Amino acid sequence: MTGSLAMHMSDGLIDAPTAVLFGAVAVIGLSFAVVFARRDLDDRTAPMAGLVAAFVFATQMLNFPVLPGVSGHLLGGALAAILAGPWVGALCVSIVLVLQALLFADGGITALGANITNMALIGTAAGYLVAVALRPLARRSRAGLTGVAFAAAFVNTVVASLGFVLEYAIGGQGAVSLGGVAAAMVGVHCLIGLGEGVLTALTVAAVASARPDLVHLLRKGSEVAA
Amino acid sequence: MRARWFFVSSALVALVLAGVVSYFADSSPDGLDSVTRQGCTAVETPQGERLDGSCPAQHAKPHPLENGPLAGYAVGGDSGLTGVAGVLGVVATLGVSGGLFWLLRRRSRAD
Secondary structure, eight states: OOSTTOOSOOTTSBOHHHHHHHHHHHHHHHHHHHHHHGGGOOTTHHHHHHHHHHHHHHHHTOOEEEETTEEEOOOOHHHHHHHHOHHHHHHHHHHHHHHHHHHSOOSOSTTHHHHIIIIIIIHHHHHHHHHHHTHHHHHHOHHHHHHHHHHHHHHHHHHHHHHHHHHHHHHBOSSOOHHHHHHHHHHHHHHHHHHHHHHHHHHHHHHHHHOGGGOHHHHTTTSOOO | OHHHHHHHHHHHHHHHHHHTGGGGSOOSOBHHHHHHTTTEEEEEETTEEEEEEOOGGGGOOOOTTTTSTTGGGSBTTBGGGHHHHHHHHHHHHHHHHHHHHHHHSOOOTTO
């Protein structure tokens, strides 16, 4: 039952001190996210943010093939940050990870801190920084926005995979060379990142066609202070 | 109302993805899983899968909630009901996140 349907780190892949360390990192990161998310949440955007989380959950179920015998799935950090802002986005992905661990036995309980750190904090932050750096391009045209979403999602996936490499370097179990793990993780996540990029670009483009006012990346910075 | 139309249609898309499209998902190990299995060979046994050789995935512990009703995106262990598990997951995610974000939101003056 824990075989092929598991999508996130199980318990036991990293040692207990490392699990505790990244549990603390996750708690600190999420505390900041809860405080700063408030400024991006109002009567209009709060329901949309809930939808973003639900959409990330649904899309994470859709593993797509990347190599013979290897699949990948959306992580969703860049998507959530572009649509709902980085702090709300980090909370969206975290809620998905907590529910997956508690309801679906996907992703370990002691590994939850590491999974949140990688996918909800590191990946989301990296994707959002890329999106903000390229925001002028995203504002220029729909094609620009689509390209920026693709690039942000690609970086989000690869950087999130480096989070696992870091955790494995600190307290990984099993006698495998760190260089080998790093190369394999980055290699396969470059391929997964292409899929994440396409899915993120399609979703952001669809939302921008229907409700451009709900795309946080386009909104923030241009709005008059409330 | 335009906002409501967008909300309902987006929720429907998420439900269809988790409830229907999920049946077409690739069941191969994902990126992380395949990396932590490097060095091992998976052998199917009546008790489930066994990993021969040496790899990080051998250190993975069974999930403490692996006998939960929706464990493994199945319903009571029936993976033919993945779509039902997916729909329940979308509803749960929408409920938990929507509730949390509604509580956290900046209140308007007429609070």
